[in-house]
Amino acid sequence: MSRLQPLPAALSHRPFRVADAVAMGVNAERLRRSDLAAPVHGVRVAEGGDDFASFVEALSLVMRPDQFFSHTTAARLWGAPLPLAVQSDRAVHVSTSGTGPRMRRARVHGHRLSASGVIEVAGRRLSTPEDTWAQCVPLLGTRALVAVGDHFVGRSDLATTIADLVGAIVPGSRSAVAARTAVDLVRVGSESAMETWFRLAIVDAGFPEPELNVEVRDPDGRFLGRVDVAWPEHRIAFEYDGDHHRERDVFQHDQQRDNGFTVNDWIAIHATSADVQRPAAVFEPLRQAFEQRLATVRRSAA
Numbered sequence: 001m002s003r004l005q006p007l008p009a010a011l012s013h014r015p016f017r018v019a020d021a022v023a024m025g026v027n028a029e030r031l032r033r034s035d036l037a038a039p040v041h042g043v044r045v046a047e048g049g050d051d052f053a054s055f056v057e058a059l060s061l062v063m064r065p066d067q068f069f070s071h072t073t074a075a076r077l078w079g080a081p082l083p084l085a086v087q088s089d090r091a092v093h094v095s096t097s098g099t100g101p102r103m104r105r106a107r108v109h110g111h112r113l114s115a116s117g118v119i120e121v122a123g124r125r126l127s128t129p130e131d132t133w134a135q136c137v138p139l140l141g142t143r144a145l146v147a148v149g150d151h152f153v154g155r156s157d158l159a160t161t162i163a164d165l166v167g168a169i170v171p172g173s174r175s176a177v178a179a180r181t182a183v184d185l186v187r188v189g190s191e192s193a194m195e196t197w198f199r200l201a202i203v204d205a206g207f208p209e210p211e212l213n214v215e216v217r218d219p220d221g222r223f224l225g226r227v228d229v230a231w232p233e234h235r236i237a238f239e240y241d242g243d244h245h246r247e248r249d250v251f252q253h254d255q256q257r258d259n260g261f262t263v264n265d266w267i268a269i270h271a272t273s274a275d276v277q278r279p280a281a282v283f284e285p286l287r288q289a290f291e292q293r294l295a296t297v298r299r300s301a302a
Helices: 018-023 052-060 071-077 129-136 142-154 162-168 176-183 193-204 248-263 280-301
Strands: 043-046 067-069 092-097 108-113 118-121 124-127 211-217 223-231 236-240 267-271
Touching: 018 043, 043 052, 052 071, 052 092, 052 124, 067 071, 071 092, 071 124, 071 129, 124 129, 129 142, 129 162, 142 162, 142 176, 142 193, 162 176, 193 223, 193 236, 193 280, 223 248, 236 280, 248 267, 267 280
Parallel strands: 067 124, 092 108, 236 267
Antiparallel strands: 067 092, 118 124, 211 223, 223 236
8 A cells, every 4th residue: 555645734733624725735645535534524633633623623614704603503512512412513603694595414404594693713604693593492301492692791801791681582483482581590690500590499499599709708807708509698509520520630629619608607518410310319408508597587576
């Protein structure tokens, strides 16, 4: 077997157009060799480059100026948290603005949108955060939509507001009611999809709506720590401990902080991802914490 001709350095680590390779002197035979894949007609990429990022980059090379990434694909490119089923979907959403023809390629859901805000990020054209959120409404459940909305309004670099999300809802559309239901639950301050899930579950379970990202201080004003979810008037905190909380330094910091809370009469309830399957196990101590606080109030009033 003949030895493979090395590709130009500019083509060896990312998708490239066949026309660009030919212009650099790469012959057609080399472009048909088995170490290259063709994720999109007219584009090649080194074998193994068939993941989401490579496919999106390959599509970017052949998209027209009136086409852009939209729906859950844009949400994923914006870094929004999405359900695993959506993340594992190999299809990509590409929309066409105006009256141009929709993209028709394998693994592509082509759409035509008469009006949508579009922005270019890292060389890719995609829907603005607020329009991306509105496009996701027919594709996601309420809690997933709230998590995406929380992500967009919580990122300072995007400058997206809840009012922007409301403004992106198309009045009278089939998804308008679902969109309004979800946007009413979006809050600034939730820092992960799991925090959003627990916040919504807490309210659904009948607890008062909590405040987010609360700074806890002692009676002298000294900073004790910041908590994800809290009811400051009751001195109750609820924390979601992600995997990073298992790291030694983080664990020790959490222990020291909780000791400070305890000394200052705060009750801290902790949850992990395992509690999603059995929320009653963590809501029961939360209920007991509220009972304890209410009993204290009743004794004080007696």
